[in-house]
Amino acid sequence: MKATGIIVEYNPFHNGHLHHATSAKEKSGADVLIAVMSGQFLQRGEPAFADKWARTEMALAAGIDLVIELPYAYATAQASDFAKGGITLLDALGCESFCFGSEQGAIEPFLRSYKLLADRRGQYEQMIHEAVKTGVSYPMALNKAYTELVGETEGFADLKQPNNILGFHYIDAAKKLNSPIQPITIQRIGANFHDPIRSGTAIASATGIRKAFFEDTSIEELSVYMPEASVLALKRFAEETGSFGSWNRFYPLLRYTILRERPDGIRKFAEVTEGIENLIYDAAKTEDTFENFIVRVKSKRFTRTRVQRMLTHIYTGFTWEQLRTFQTPTYLRLLGMSAAGRNYLNRQKKNIGLPLISRAASLDDSMGKLDIHATSMYMLGLGKTAMKKEYTSPPLYFG
Amino acid sequence: MKATGIIVEYNPFHNGHLHHATSAKEKSGADVLIAVMSGQFLQRGEPAFADKWARTEMALAAGIDLVIELPYAYATAQASDFAKGGITLLDALGCESFCFGSEQGAIEPFLRSYKLLADRRGQYEQMIHEAVKTGVSYPMALNKAYTELVGETEGFADLKQPNNILGFHYIDAAKKLNSPIQPITIQRIGANFHDPIRSGTAIASATGIRKAFFEDTSIEELSVYMPEASVLALKRFAEETGSFGSWNRFYPLLRYTILRERPDGIRKFAEVTEGIENLIYDAAKTEDTFENFIVRVKSKRFTRTRVQRMLTHIYTGFTWEQLRTFQTPTYLRLLGMSAAGRNYLNRQKKNIGLPLISRAASLDDSMGKLDIHATSMYMLGLGKTAMKKEYTSPPLYFG
Helix, strand or coil: CCEEEEEECCCCCCHHHHHHHHHHHHHHCCCEEEEEEECCECCCCCECCCCHHHHHHHHHHCCCCEEEEECHHHHCCCHHHHHHHHHHHHHHCCCCEEEEEECCCCCHHHHHHHHHHHHCHHHHHHHHHHHHHCCCCHHHHHHHHHHHHHCCCCCCCCCCCHHHHHHHHHHHHHHHHCCCCEEEEEECCCCCCCCCCCCCCCCCCHHHHHHHHHCCCCHHHHCCCCCHHHHHHHHHHHHHHCCCCCHHHHHHHHHHHHHHHHHHHHCCECCCCCCHHHHHHHHHHHCCCHHHHHHHHCCCCCCHHHHHHHHHHHHHCCEHHHHHCCCCCCCEEEEEEEHHHHHHHHHHHHHCCCCEECCHHHCCCHHHHHHHHHHHHHHHHCCCCCCHHHHHCCCEEEC | CCEEEEEECCCCCCHHHHHHHHHHHHHHCCCEEEEEEECCECCCCCECCCCHHHHHHHHHHCCCCEEEEECHHHHCCCHHHHHHHHHHHHHHCCCCEEEEEECCCCCHHHHHHHHHHHHCHHHHHHHHHHHHHCCCCHHHHHHHHHHHHHCCCCCCCCCCCHHHHHHHHHHHHHHHHCCCCEEEEEECCCCCCCCCCCCCCCCCCHHHHHHHHHCCCCHHHHCCCCCHHHHHHHHHHHHHHCCCCCHHHHHHHHHHHHHHHHHHHHCCECCCCCCHHHHHHHHHHHCCCHHHHHHHHCCCCCCHHHHHHHHHHHHHCCEHHHHHCCCCCCCEEEEEEEHHHHHHHHHHHHHCCCCEECCHHHCCCHHHHHHHHHHHHHHHHCCCCCCHHHHHCCCEEEC
16 A cells, blocks of 8 residues: 655634645555644744544545644744644655645646755755844745845746745755655646635635634535535534634734743743843733734744744743654654545554654653644634543544 | 831731721821731631732732832741842832830830840750750740740730730841831730621721632622722622632642642642641642641641741742842832832932832842742632733832
8 A cells, every 4th residue: 555645723613725636646646634733823933724533534534544633843843843843754654755835837847856865965055044034034034045045047936926935945854854755746726825816716815714614604605615524514613712822812822921931931942032022021011913013023034923932942941951852753643534534544553753652641641642732722712621622532533 | 217117928918907007107106107017818828818919909008108029038028038039129219217016015125025035045045945845836836935035924925925026026127137127016905816897896807808709798888897998899809700819719720739749749848848848739639628728737846837938839839949048128118008008119219229110020139020920829819811901000109
C-alpha cells in the first residue's frame, strides 16, 4: 500500500481542501491519503474555528484516511518549524510522497530554487541578515534576499506567494531529514485566501466561510462551498460549545493573562522578543476588543501573524524554556481513520518510526502533555471545560 | 489634635461598623478618626464586595476622617502580617491610640495574655510546633498551645474568638514596633459574623448584607442595617460594574489561570505550600463552581481562609519571590478625607513617618505598583477595565 501525505489545518474544511485531497491521491497514485493536521491552535497564531475533533470528522467524511495531530509546538511555529513537524510525521508514517497546494502548481521551480539556495546558503543568509537590520519583518527580509539572488531568471519558485513559501519549507524540511519522501505540488484554484464568499462559486476562502458561520448563514447556502458533512459538523460544534473559536471570543482571558503577567512575565513566553512585551501590556490595558488590540501591537516589523503566535503562547502559558526542550516530534497522535487508514496502519506497523498514540492517557512526555493542555486552554476560551473526547474517546473511525 | 486609628475592611460598611467608629472616637477622646482599610482583596482571601473607592465613600459618609489603604501585601496576609501592616501605618500617621472591636471588650485580659506569652515565648512556640505536627491548621495549633499555657486561669484573653485573635495581633505588632500607640478595645455587639439578616434588628452581619444585595433587597429594607449612604454607594457600584465582587464571579478567570499555570506554575505563588498545588489544579479541572472547587481543596489543615489567600495570589499573580522583598509598608496611600482629616494632615505634616501618596501615579515602588495591579485584576474579575479612579482622581473629599 502506498501512502501520500498532506499537511493541513482545515479551518474549516471546504471545497478547496476537497480538491486538494482528491488531486493529491490522483497525482501521487497512492492508496491511502494521510493528513497531518494542526490541533486547537493554528500556524497564524489563532485558536481554531472548531476543535480538532470536529475538524477530524470533516476530514474523514471527505475521504482522508488518517488524521494525525501536528503537535502544538509545531502547529503554532513559524513556517520552517511547522514544516519540519509535518514532514517528520509524514516521513515517520512511511509516506512515499507529500503533496502541497501552491500558486505555481509545478514542482521543478521549487527544486531549482532549493538547489540555488543550498549552493549559496552563506551568501543568502548574509543578505537576510542585512535586510532584517533595515527593520523589515523576517518574511520580508527573506523575500528581498531571495529576489536579489534569483534576479530576473525564469523558472524559479515565486516565493512571494504564501503557499509557495510553505511548499518550499516542506522541501527544505524533507531534505534536512534525509527523507526519501518525494514532493508533489498541485495548483491551488479558486478564491484568494481573504475573499468573502461570492454567490454561485463553489470555492470560497476559509476566512469567508468563517465569516458566514458567524453570520449564521443557512446550511443550504454554505453547502455550495463545502461538503455538507462539514457544515453539519460545524453546526453541531457550535451547538455544543455555544460558539466558534476566535481571538474575539478568547480576548477576555487573553487580556486578563497579559495584564496579570505584566511585561516582566510576558517576556518569558515563546516567540516574545525584543521589547514588544511593553507594547503588548500597554495595548491590553486600554483596548477593549481584540481587533483594536492587535492593530496597536502589529507593525511592519512584527506582522499580525507573528504577534498572534506570541499571543497564542502567552494565552496557553508556553515558555521559551519549554520550547527549547523540543527537538523533534516524538509521537504520532491518531485523531481519526478510515477503514483503509486502519488497514494501512496494521500493515505498516513495523515500519512506523514513532509511537502511535490513540488515547491522550498514553501521552506521557512533555510534548504530548502540551497538546492536552492546549485542548484545555482552547475549551476554556469557549467557556467550556469538556475534555471527554481528549481523554476517554478512541480516535474517530469512519468505516 | 489627637487621632485614633482603626483597621477595617468595610465589606460593606454597616451599623456594626458605625457603632465601632463612634465608640472609638468616644472612648479614645480623639478629634480625628483614621481608618486603615484593605483595598480590593481582603484578609479572608476574597475580592472585596465593592471596590475600595465605594467603600471609602461609605466610610467618609459615616464620619471617618481619613481613609488610608492597607497595601495588598498586608491586606491579604495572615493575621500577624495584616496587623503589622495596619499598626505600622497608624503609627506612621501619629495616632495616639488604636481601637479594635473584640468579643471580650476589655483591654486588660489582652495585655495580661500578651505578657504571659512574651515571658514564655520559647515554650509557646515549641507547643505550637508540636501541635502543627499533628496535622491541625496553624490557627488551631496556636489556640491549642495557648489554652494549655493559660490553663483554667481567669482574666486572660479568650483567643478562640476571631476578633480577640486579631486584637491580640495588633497589640503584638505595636509592641514589636516599639510604638507609643495605645490599644483600646470595644465590645462587639449584634449579629454574629455569619448570621443572615434578621428582620427588625438594626445590626446584621456583613455576610448577611452581601447576601441581601445579591438578592436585590430594597434600599428601604437594607437601610435598617446600614447607613443609607452605604446602600446608595453600593447600588451605584453595582450599576457601574454590573455586579459585586465575589469568588463566584471571579471563578472563570481564576480557573483559567490555575489550569494555565499547571502545578509547577502554581507553586511559585505566595502562600502556596506543601504540595497543595496538585489538589488545586485537579479541583479546577473538574469543578464548575467556586463553591464546589473550594470544598474540594480546603481541609482541616488548610482552612478555607488559608486556601483563599493562596487563590488570591494565584489570581493576581503575586509570587513568593515578590512577597519576600517586602519588609514593611513604605507609603500611606490616601483614599479619602473629611475636612477634619485634611486639617489633621496639614498640621501633622512634619510628624508623618511615611510618604503620603494622593495619586497612583506617584506610587513608584514595587509595593505601590502592586496595589494598582490589584485594582486592575479586581476590575477584570468584574468584566471591567475602568482604572480612571485609580490613576487620575484625587482622594475622595467629604467637606
